[in-house]
Amino acid sequence: MTTAIKETKVSQSINSKVVSKSKTITKVDRKDAKLALAHMYVAFIALFIGGLCGLLQVLVRSGKFELPWGIGYYQVLTVHGVLLGLVLTTYFAMGFHTAAVSRTCGAYTDGQRKLGWIGFWIMTIGTTAAAIMVLLNEASVLFTFYAPLQAHWIFYAGIALVVVGSWILALMQGLRFAQWKKENKGQVTPLLSFMVMINNLMWTVATIGAAAVVLFQLIPWSIGWVERIDILLSRTLFWYFGHALVYFWLLPAYMVWYIAIPKIIGGKIFSDALARLAFILFLLLSIPVGIHHQLTEPGIDAFWKFLQVVLTMFVVVPSLMTAFSLFATFELRGRELGAKGIFGWFKNLPWNDSRFLLPFIGMVAFIPGGAGGIVNASYQMNQLIHNTIWVTGHFHLTAATTVVLTYFGAAFWLIPHLTGRKLTQRINHMAITGGILWSIGMVIMSGAMHIAGLFGAPRRSDYSTYGGSEQAVEWISYQVAQAVGGTILFVAILVIIGVVINLLWYAPKGDEEFPVAEVAEGAAKTPMILENFKVWGVILVALIIIAYTVPIIDIISNSPLGSVGYPHLIGR
Amino acid sequence: MHLHKYEKWWLAFGTSILVVFLVVVGVTAVHGSTHPNQSKWTINYEEVDTIAPFDNPGVHKVEGKDWDYEVVLVASAFNYNPMEIEVPVGSKVKFIATTKDVIHGFQVAGTNINMMLEPGYVSQYVATVDKVGEYTIVCNEYCGIGHAMMYSTLKVVE
Numbered sequence: 001m002t003t004a005i006k007e008t009k010v011s012q013s014i015n016s017k018v019v020s021k022s023k024t025i026t027k028v029d030r031k032d033a034k035l036a037l038a039h040m041y042v043a044f045i046a047l048f049i050g051g052l053c054g055l056l057q058v059l060v061r062s063g064k065f066e067l068p069w070g071i072g073y074y075q076v077l078t079v080h081g082v083l084l085g086l087v088l089t090t091y092f093a094m095g096f097h098t099a100a101v102s103r104t105c106g107a108y109t110d111g112q113r114k115l116g117w118i119g120f121w122i123m124t125i126g127t128t129a130a131a132i133m134v135l136l137n138e139a140s141v142l143f144t145f146y147a148p149l150q151a152h153w154i155f156y157a158g159i160a161l162v163v164v165g166s167w168i169l170a171l172m173q174g175l176r177f178a179q180w181k182k183e184n185k186g187q188v189t190p191l192l193s194f195m196v197m198i199n200n201l202m203w204t205v206a207t208i209g210a211a212a213v214v215l216f217q218l219i220p221w222s223i224g225w226v227e228r229i230d231i232l233l234s235r236t237l238f239w240y241f242g243h244a245l246v247y248f249w250l251l252p253a254y255m256v257w258y259i260a261i262p263k264i265i266g267g268k269i270f271s272d273a274l275a276r277l278a279f280i281l282f283l284l285l286s287i288p289v290g291i292h293h294q295l296t297e298p299g300i301d302a303f304w305k306f307l308q309v310v311l312t313m314f315v316v317v318p319s320l321m322t323a324f325s326l327f328a329t330f331e332l333r334g335r336e337l338g339a340k341g342i343f344g345w346f347k348n349l350p351w352n353d354s355r356f357l358l359p360f361i362g363m364v365a366f367i368p369g370g371a372g373g374i375v376n377a378s379y380q381m382n383q384l385i386h387n388t389i390w391v392t393g394h395f396h397l398t399a400a401t402t403v404v405l406t407y408f409g410a411a412f413w414l415i416p417h418l419t420g421r422k423l424t425q426r427i428n429h430m431a432i433t434g435g436i437l438w439s440i441g442m443v444i445m446s447g448a449m450h451i452a453g454l455f456g457a458p459r460r461s462d463y464s465t466y467g468g469s470e471q472a473v474e475w476i477s478y479q480v481a482q483a484v485g486g487t488i489l490f491v492a493i494l495v496i497i498g499v500v501i502n503l504l505w506y507a508p509k510g511d512e513e514f515p516v517a518e519v520a521e522g523a524a525k526t527p528m529i530l531e532n533f534k535v536w537g538v539i540l541v542a543l544i545i546i547a548y549t550v551p552i553i554d555i556i557s558n559s560p561l562g563s564v565g566y567p568h569l570i571g572r
Numbered sequence: 573m574h575l576h577k578y579e580k581w582w583l584a585f586g587t588s589i590l591v592v593f594l595v596v597v598g599v600t601a602v603h604g605s606t607h608p609n610q611s612k613w614t615i616n617y618e619e620v621d622t623i624a625p626f627d628n629p630g631v632h633k634v635e636g637k638d639w640d641y642e643v644v645l646v647a648s649a650f651n652y653n654p655m656e657i658e659v660p661v662g663s664k665v666k667f668i669a670t671t672k673d674v675i676h677g678f679q680v681a682g683t684n685i686n687m688m689l690e691p692g693y694v695s696q697y698v699a700t701v702d703k704v705g706e707y708t709i710v711c712n713e714y715c716g717i718g719h720a721m722m723y724s725t726l727k728v729v730e
Contacts, residue, residue, distance in 0.1 A: 148674050231690050298611040298693035320586040324579050379597050380606045383684040387677050387712035456681025458712035464720035469708040471681050524574035560614035560692025566674050569649050569716030
């Protein structure tokens with residue numbers, strides 16, 4: 001029996017309330033910290049290179065700049081999407097998860113940690129392999145890698161390794177969680193670790209789709225073992241995974257909002273049970289919804305498209321629950337500090353604390369981001385914006401503002417916590433500057449993208465005047481605005497990277513807290529049904545079967561001649 | 573599980589709005605027949621040029637159908653055939669399009685005429701063209717190095 005557990009027992013005998021347990025472990029184990037930090041290094045290197053590519057893109061699209069040395073626009077776009085959409089997010093999420101479980105369940109065993117390192121290196125070998133293929137211009141297929149454009153098989157194998165590595169990391173975290181449950185029979189599990197488990201479960205079930213398309217379709221076809229593949233099936237499997245992917249990025253941000261932010265402002269978690277319920281709803285509504293990305297495609301019946309639209313939209317419910325909980329926490333804390341009137345509490349929030357401010361901006365961005373998402377998923381309304389740059393504007397609000405600013409806000413305490421350093425006042429101010437610059441740049445860039453998208457400007461397109469069309473002239477004026485916004489965003493990235501470098505190597509030694517809030521007094525007891533992964537797993541699988549069986553049978557039974565590969569179209 | 577009174581109101585309010593919204597979207601789609609492309613028509617994508625109607629791309633006036641014109645269009649890397657389409661304002665047009673190689677997009681920019689063209693499938697969409705003007709048809713799905721060079725023009729004339 002480890003000391004941590006002995007302490008737990010002692011504290012329980014003094015105070016039988018479950019929340020007291022979080023007091024016993026307050027730090028991430030040193031060895032676990034190294035593993036979590038390794039993820040942060042990769043994530044922030046990805047931010048820098050991916051951000052630089054983003055800058056090049058907006059400059060090219062302004063029409064005033066051309067890429068030197070024969071570098072292709074779509075090559076740069078592939079790097080941007082893969083690094084920021086897949087690498088930054090997956091590494092940050094897995095690093096954060098690793099630290100979160102160690103912080104709330106206790107240190108990993110040596111065996112578990114070894115497993116984690118194996119997962120990390122498999123992911124990193126995969127990332128490197130895919131990156132080399134992109135740099136050699138053998139894989140300019142963008143981060144969605146839609147067939148029949150055909151990349152080098154090593155690119156697909158690299159993506160597969162990233163997925164396999166992430167499974168092993170999820171296994172490490174799951175083993176530690178199971179160990180905690182065994183040692184604390186009948187207790188409510190630590191909320192933060194529970195949330196990690198939900199996110200990992202969602203990720204594992206979703207990545208089965210990605211693994212299927214990569215292992216059974218793309219790799220055999222790109223090596224040449226099979227000549228043709230079923231395009232619509234590959235896209236449907238991709239999007240079975242693809243929407244859950246975006247929730248996988250989002251849920252670590254939600255964890256920060258639910259768990260860390262209340263502690264940072266000095267408040268409490270509004271309700272443990274409601275937080276768990278919100279996460280379970282996210283899990284259930286993450287996967288049987290992917291077809292809303294395929295609304296304008298042939299070969300899928302209207303009925304099934306609409307059914308998945310309905311399931312998609314019900315994510316509004318956990319979103320509203322989250323908004324309510326967070327603002328309840330803010331208001332309760334503000335009033336505790338003596339705020340008067342209906343909105344007086346708003347002034348009492350710690351606006352000069354970057355750990356709060358950046359995630360808060362992220363929450364605000366989620367309001368237009370969510371509203372835009374409703375437009376996207378709204379069946380026939382989707383036709384107006386499908387594959388226009390509106391969509392790019394949308395996920396630069398949700399992923400690149402809500403999620404990323406929350407990640408940054410978390411990194412400002414997580415990295416010094418892991419390195420044994422302190423976030424100083426001066427660096428805190430620098431971090432705030434970075435967040436504000438980011439917000440200004442994003443309002444300009446994402447705003448211009450949304451508007452140009454409504455006028456029909458396509459996404460994922462190199463600079464083009466479309467034969468001198470009047471519509472294209474109008475789009476280009478918005479592309480100039482995007483270049484201005486994008487440039488400000490790149491400056492913000494440099495500032496944030498500066499903060500991260502300081503926190504990694506230069507900040508003064510000390511103890512930075514890993515904030516984990518306690519549940520508010522008087523909050524209802526957590527019903528054990530919420531902890532029953534079997535029940536929710538069965539419901540999840542049932543929903544997936546309902547939403548996907550008929551469409552997939554239709555696709556296979558109605559399938560036309562498969563497609564050969566087109567490597568030459570991407571310049572191979 | 574206990575829910576705060578205000579939270580109950582908040583969730584009830586939000587969920588009711590959502591349900592009303594979904595009913596509106598669903599009813600208008602079914603009633604107004606505004607479903608997005610859902611064509612199940614399959615084709616040998618390597619033989620598109622020899623298969624009707626794609627052996628004769630262009631604008632065709634039709635009689636006795638629910639629409640007045642059929643626009644038949646073939647996409648391939650990196651162009652559309654035909655390069656220019658002209659239809660009279662106010663007419664109901666069925667767009668019928670497919671691809672000879674990779675996935676392409678087909679969007680009449682600034683309108684809701686927007687569908688994916690995937691190898692092996694024919695995509696179809698019926699729309700009334702009710703505003704005079706020159707519309708750029710853009711490929712809005714990445715199809716290779718010449719993707720942004722791929723366009724056609726829809727002229728809606730008096």
